[in-house]
Amino acid sequence: MNERSAERLERLREALKREGSISLAAAARLCRVSEMTVRRDIAASHGAIASFGGHLVMADNPQFAVAYHLDTQRDRFAGAKQRLGNAALEMIEEGDTLFIDCGTTLMPLCAQIPREMNVTVVTYALNVANLFAQRDMPNMRLVVLGGLYYASSQSFGGQDVTSAIRRLGINKAFLSAAGVHADKGASCFHFHEVAPKQAAIEHAERRILVADESKLDVMRAAFFAELSDFDAILTSGEPGRDWLGRGVSVAPDRIEIV
Structure with missing residues (x-):
């Protein structure tokens, strides 16, 4: 992971601590990069940030943990x-x-x-x-x-x-x-x-x-x-x-x- 990617991930972590979840489009605007770049950053976060249906969340946030099983x-x-x-x-x-x-x-x-x-x-x-x-x-x-x-x-x-x-x-x-x-x-x-x-x-x-x-x-x-x-x-x-x-x-x- 390069320095710019690490900086973007830290910015996303701070936003997710405040908001709980943000859309992929909003994350791209926040970091001033493309949605594809955000996806690559998330892939490099070693599972710390998860993407669900176009929204980003912290993987350890209990509010978004899977609570439904068929x-x-x-x-x-x-x-x-x-x-x-x-x-x-x-x-x-x-x-x-x-x-x-x-x-x-x-x-x-x-x-x-x-x-x-x-x-x-x-x-x-x-x-x-x-x-x-x-x-x-x-x-x-x-x-x-x-x-x-x-x-x-x-x-x-x-x-x-x-x-x-x-x-x-x-x-x-x-x-x-x-x-x-x-x-x-x-x-x-x-x-x-x-x-x-x-x-x-x-x-x-x-x-x-x-x-x-x-x-x-x-x-x-x-x-x-x-x-x-x-x-x-x-x-x-x-x-x-x-x-x-x-x-x-x-x-x-x-x-x-x-």
């Missing part, structure tokens, strides 16, 4: 997720192209789409792709978006994923979230999920947020959308009714409690 989430609120899958299924029509997000919330929906239904499924989630690959659905087309693989969420990230989403005609995007806050919007644990979620929200004809009751009034590190960005929000149980009753700043006819 296996531990699979059986949480299983009944609620099943009801949410039933409600989401009613929104799907023959010929739809569907974007299905990562995580476990949308897995019941994937399992319930009728065998003979003519749909195209677009996903960057390995667990979603594996489920459809194992089903005998003769009229289904599966589009799996690849990139750098993240084992904790069994999903792929990177520019190739978001570029592919922008090229596709998506009728309905089913999005999951780790946090759904009335004021702070929808968020997730992992920064690499932000770009594909936002690309799907931007380009889909209809955007549906699906979140069980455990996600309500929760805020995670990686914000990806305001609640007003969704055409419909599906959530569950008495906590969902209480949440809606507190005057959530979304029209009540756009929220369904199952």
Whole structure:
């Protein structure tokens, strides 16, 4: 590592101590170099600085530590997720192209789409792709978006994923979230999920947020959308009714409690 690179890394460390995270573009402006040079500096930091979905963080910052593992989430609120899958299924029509997000919330929906239904499924989630690959659905087309693989969420990230989403005609995007806050919007644990979620929200004809009751009034590190960005929000149980009753700043006819 040369002297200039060391100086830039120290400048980034000071910024990250103050801010917690900064975007790659902001880091490049701060250091007055290209984003590629920042990436090279990070690679030379021996793991001290990490890059997640276009944001830089200190690798030892507990706020951004991986706190979500697919296996531990699979059986949480299983009944609620099943009801949410039933409600989401009613929104799907023959010929739809569907974007299905990562995580476990949308897995019941994937399992319930009728065998003979003519749909195209677009996903960057390995667990979603594996489920459809194992089903005998003769009229289904599966589009799996690849990139750098993240084992904790069994999903792929990177520019190739978001570029592919922008090229596709998506009728309905089913999005999951780790946090759904009335004021702070929808968020997730992992920064690499932000770009594909936002690309799907931007380009889909209809955007549906699906979140069980455990996600309500929760805020995670990686914000990806305001609640007003969704055409419909599906959530569950008495906590969902209480949440809606507190005057959530979304029209009540756009929220369904199952």
